Amino acid sequence: MDFLDEIVLTGLTVFGRHGVYAHEREDGQEFSIDLRLRMSLDQAAASDDVADTVHYGELAEKVAAVVGGEPVNLIETLAERIAAVALEDVRVQNVTVTVHKPHAPIPLSFADVAVTVHRSRAPEAMEDITI
Incomplete structure (x- = not known):
């Protein structure tokens, strides 16, 4: 089964309070999240019904709750938690999550720091999906 279809949210x-330094947890900062969900969109295209796809507005709210929620030290951990939220929908076969931390505490001029993780549904979970 090919999952070449994508839903992309960039x-x-x-605002979150993630980082290894106390001032990052106290002051907080903005994080920017990019998601790329890979799944079949055939059923949604045929039915024209939002119930047959990932509702990206609802997903954005869930991701925002993770970013605005419990602080973690590393954006790697944050990216992993976001990927887990995206994979809660059994139709999503794999996800790419990029967490941008443009205000990272680096004493040099830079445009962005980002971490990207790629996560897939376990193969045995994919066998249970009916499309």
Whole structure:
């Protein structure tokens, strides 16, 4: 089964308190999140019903709750948590999550720091999906 179809959400900006330094947890900062969900969109295209796809507005709210929620030290951990939220929908076969931390505490001029993780549904879970 090929999952060449994608739903992409980029630039979701959320205030969070993640980082290894106390001032990052106290002051907080904005994080920007990019998501790329790979799944079949055939059923949604045929039915024209939002119930047959991932509702990206609802997903954005869930991701924002993770970013604005419990602080973690590393954006790697944050990216992993976001990927887990995206994979809660059994139709999503794999996800790419990029967490941007443009205000990272680096004493040099830079445009962005980002971490990207790629996560897939376990193969045995894919066998249970009926499309």
